[in-house]
Amino acid sequence: MARRSSRRRSSGGGAHSQTAPRKIDARRVRLPMRFFLPAALLLAMTAMLLLRGYVHSEILADYRVRPEAATDKVPEEILDGGPVIDTRNGKATTLSVPRHKLVLTFDDGPDPTWTPKVLDVMKKHHAHGVFFITGTMASQYPDLVRRIVAEGHEIGLHTFNHPDLSYKSHSGIDWQLSQNQLALEGAAGIRTSLFRPPYSSFADAMDDKSWPVTRYIGSRGYLTVVNNTDSEDWQKPGVDQIIKNATPKNGEGAIVLMHDSGGDRHQTVQALDRFLPELQAEGYRFENLTAALGAPSAHTPVGGTELWKGRAWIFLVQASDGITGAMVVCLAVVGFLVFARFALMLLLSGRHARRVRRKGFRWGPDGPITEPVTVLVPAYNEAKCIENTVRSLVASDHPIEVLVIDDGSSDGTARIVEDLDLPGVRVVRQLNAGKPAALNRGLANARYDIIVMMDGDTVFEPSTVRELVQPFADPKVGAVAGNAKVGNKDSMIGAWQHIEYVMGFNLDRRMYDLLGCMPTIPGAVGAFRRSALERVGGMSDDTLAEDTDVTMALHRDGWRVVYAENARAWTEAPESVQQLWSQRYRWSYGTMQAIWKHRGAVLDKGPSGRFGRVGLPFVSLFMVVAPLLAPLIDIFLLYGVLFGPTQKTILAWLGVLGIQAVCAAYAFRLDREKTRHLISLPLQQLLYRQLMYVVLLRSWATALTGGRLRWQKLRRTGVVEAPGVIPQQRAGERGGSDSGNYSGSGAGSERRPVG
Template sequence: MTSPGRRRAQKQRRVRRRRLPMRYLLPSLFLVALLAMLMLRGYVHSEILADHRVRPPVSYDQVPEHILKGGPVIDARDAKAPKALSVPDKKLVLTFDDGPDPVWTPRVLDKLKEYDAHGVFFVTGTMASRHPDLVERMVNEGHEVGLHTFNHPDLSFQTKNRIDWELSQNQLAIAGAAGVRTSLFRPPYSSFSSALDNEAWPVTQYIGSRGYITAFNNTDSEDWKRPGADAIIKRSTPKGTQGAIVLMHDSGGDRSQTVEALDRFLPQMQKRGYEFTVLTEALGAPSAHTPVAGFELWKGRAWVTAVAVSESTTSVLVGGLAVIGVLVIGRFGLMLALSFAHARKVRRRGFTWGAPVTEPVTVLVPAYNEKECIENTVRSLMASDHPIEVIVIDDGSSDGTADIVENMWLPNVRVVRQVNSGKPEALNNGIRHARHDIIVMMDGDTVFEPSTVRELVQPFGDPRVGAVAGNAKVGNRDSLIGAWQHIEYVMGFNLDRRMYDLLGCMPTIPGAVGAFRRDALERVGGMSEDTLAEDTDITMAMHRDGWRVVYAEKARAWTEAPESVQQLWSQRYRWSYGTMQAIWKHRRALIESGPSGRFGRVGLPLVSLFMVLFPLLAPLIDVFLLYGLVFGPTGQTVVAWLGVLAIQAVCAAYAFRLDRERMVHLISLPLQQLLYRQLMYVVLLQSWITALTGGRLRWQKLRRTGVVEAPGSIPSQRRSGDDRSPVA
């Protein structure tokens, strides 16, 4: 029988297993917050939940005659006795719809203040939420504000729930902006009260039942047509001494003519004895404004604050997206130009690095539990057409990796055993045992072509070259994940590395295929354990020591890429975090002069921008794509995304052509952009979080299958089913 304590422990373990890992939780929260801010911005810009339908007039037989023939103000708060009210003679109520606008509303307010006039601003919730300071100014300067709905829909199309929602959201914005509620309302797309029809009248009645007075107009300036200041003044002027509610606009486009008309209309009418006043004062009614306090006030302020944060954040993100777009296109253009120049340089007839390098070299193979791959790796080296010695450094393997190599009985192959100490120490141990001055390093899951070593060491004919990067290729590209990594590798090695080579700031010698001068390694202190990206670390150290680091395109190595999302995550997480560590370790290169100055001025900023900062912001492209597809201009969004994809496809196709790869794998490029890229973003975000929180990341061993073989390598007897026997 299981004890209660043991059952509790088992339950706790199950709970822990069900808990969402932080590596998923934090990036997910980040993306959700980003999407929420974008949705909020779309909401207050009438891109989400907006209804732009406008219904044509219908019959009027259900509207009371005294309403149709009465004044422009409808008080339907008493459902049994709705009233139509008029503005007294010599009173003018200027009303401004659709604001506040950050450009034109302040100018309208300035003119009203200049002539000591007041008016009524029927504000939309969207604009009031975005510009609360202007609503506050309206109230502080003695003007009245009224509701004009939140998203400006035709209410005759809406349900009662939607109408209530439009009103409450509009009030929320006004409360947050100015600390008041209002009892005034003007429906969108309205005109004179005499235009009320059988569809609009029930809405007016319902609005009245919610405690609002509906203010139409009886004098339309038609300033929205922009007929000129003279025409606006003429249409705004009532006959004789009649009072009027004048309709103008302080938003919705260029309102310069409205401002110009006010500058002449206000003094003209004041000279005729007219008073410009607010609506309730003209009607002799209580003020339309009621102060709010407590929870209602704080809720309004929280709303306005949330909108402000969303507006600011998304504005920055939109600007960042524009910068990213320019950088992406610029980088692609630079890569194409420089990779073309590099290919012409190294492929032209008679090109040499210097005197041919024919002396033997040492190949170091650090291995930890590589029993599935190690025989293929060693046999591929035995097919090399360049003289080599092979040193397999067994880093405390528990699966018999060292025994497999020793039992192969191959000439010029030695095994060095050590307790598990990590890859950098294994390589340093191999350097100490190396007999030759040029040292090639590779991974235990990688296989070389017969010409790889020879091609890799030829750049050492130039005495300035301290390290050479080879061309790593994905061997297991048959799966979708493998195909995506294949595209990534081909583009990275045939565009990025060619570009960095010409710029003289190669950031990384790949661990799968790289070569070094022994004295260059000794001068920089060998492989360091300071970072998890020892290959990037040593490359940056080489630059800072004044050595050239170049790319050998024909030195091809075939490596086994991760075959599952989990393995890929682990590998890229380590790479991203290690790259950040290396950049931080070598940050002083930015201010150094002398041999390392070029790398510090060019290489380190490029690596920081395009390998660390840019990928972190790149998800904006996809977030805005998703938003644009659902809420924005769908056609333009699709065209823009297809344009970016086309640029990437051109670059990928050129990289494949340089590497003489089959184009068929590019079929999966669109999926790579939609799925694979997102995984890489989240991995980088997690790396940032780990770095900023001071977390530590350990080496993680990936599961290998040993399926990769290089073209021209010696077939593995173990793979063909034979017993493992000594090979002379």
């Protein structure tokens, strides 16, 4: 995973290669490949969730029950007839079960708890019956359907999700029947001609609303089976009452209504265990409906396309249950990780702030650090920003030398710095070799033992260098992370990144500092002990996150890495979605490379093994795994809003948002930032976070497929200035640049500082 890119890299993340512009076919709009995998994965998860919701009657379920209506249009022979109604040939006839024969029928199953118990009792007493199954339950428990058939019972349809069919059109009824049959075909490889309408009762309860449904059902080839003996087991009246209700009078035959699903059926099971032997002793036989009527079997085997369609349906339903079950587990994991991270950040960042700010605090025995330091500024085509950067350094209240390493710029970056003719500023030119090479070149030319590194689009406050180097008073400290802040935060995207920097990055750094496992020295503001860098081989180009890579290497070499909150640097964050994508894609992929490269740290022993035991797992969980699973929160949020429980879902989301707002407000307070930007936090959670998800998914895809990511140059405007630095006259205004592309840094003396 930690591989060298086949393309040259720029310092600061710029791509130097020039490619001819591609012709764009305006007639064809294609989804960029970087969005294809995340979109496909999101669509698949959503489809599985919707399928599960449909099968579990959370979506498209209709729970209306029509009140009784008149019976003017129902033929008398139906009202006075038997419980089996046949309208298949356009004629309405009824059938009754012969004397001393009972047909036990069970509705609403199969149920994973009660159907097996019912089947066990039926098998124990050598009885058979009819199970009227719903498509939703059969789809979820196909093994029980197969057992019902294998043990000699009959199957009847009870619709797919139990609606009152009098509310349905003919197409709606057909859909309920076909979906019910599809589930049966997939589960047991058969079709059935028996049907029982939901909410049905005796034949004399047929009315002008249910009768047209019964006629239509017959025209589709089904026998409608109601009942003439209701055990009323659904009311749980007690075992004795169930047996009394189910017992016919004077040896008459009957179709007995019971239930094997829809709630607690232990009374039904207990009643059956007594009812069956008692009535068998009286000469009753418990048979399937067709056997009791002396008719052909209701079951018809299916094969070919119909069988495979049914099996495909069962497979998809089982997969949706498995996948959504795993999604729920992952959601619980994400929730635990998110809240654990919040708790750790709040607890440890508060302790960190109190420790650093308490009166008399000193970084180490050799403090304060007053010796000069070298500041390395790798630059590639930073004409718009470099003057602001260098002038902010010259205004430093700590003695420094500045080395600007021009990494093959083509816009006159080096000439701009030279024309400034500022004291203590040197320019080192090299052919384009990438940011790590530029930093190593600067390290070789540095005069001093403490090395500060920054990006060419960043500006320092006068006190930044001084604050940044004070921790080196502790001889065990090998590197120091500064406080990177967004300078261009007045746009919506800038404000969202500002929240991310203050709440995410800086609270994290406080936490990692106390845990002793800081994962990254930011490229925008960091300092290193020269001897520490030399011991780990300098800046490596093995990954696209050289700052994370070298930080992990320092930990493994036994050095402490700490955070200096008052060493503030103001950087220009990307202002377009495309540039933000490019930057975060490189960051996330580079972080994965660094984690993979240093995976052996988990086996390191001694003090240097702390990072492997604590830091590497934390970084992997909080920066790679948790963000990858976090879209589940939004998927379930959308599902809950659309399909219920809407109010509870919204309240839960608002609760999580409230916790995030508390953490963000606390982080802003610690960083002494104004909280007005937090007004955009809800939108950040709904919109900005989604982009970060897609970036991470794309990074995973690149890593797993062995893809190579090229560096891309971000466009800069040069509008960022550090508070406390008085803008000077620009070289561009003096006409000192030899670059035709240079148009000034955009930081005039009349402009107010950003931030």
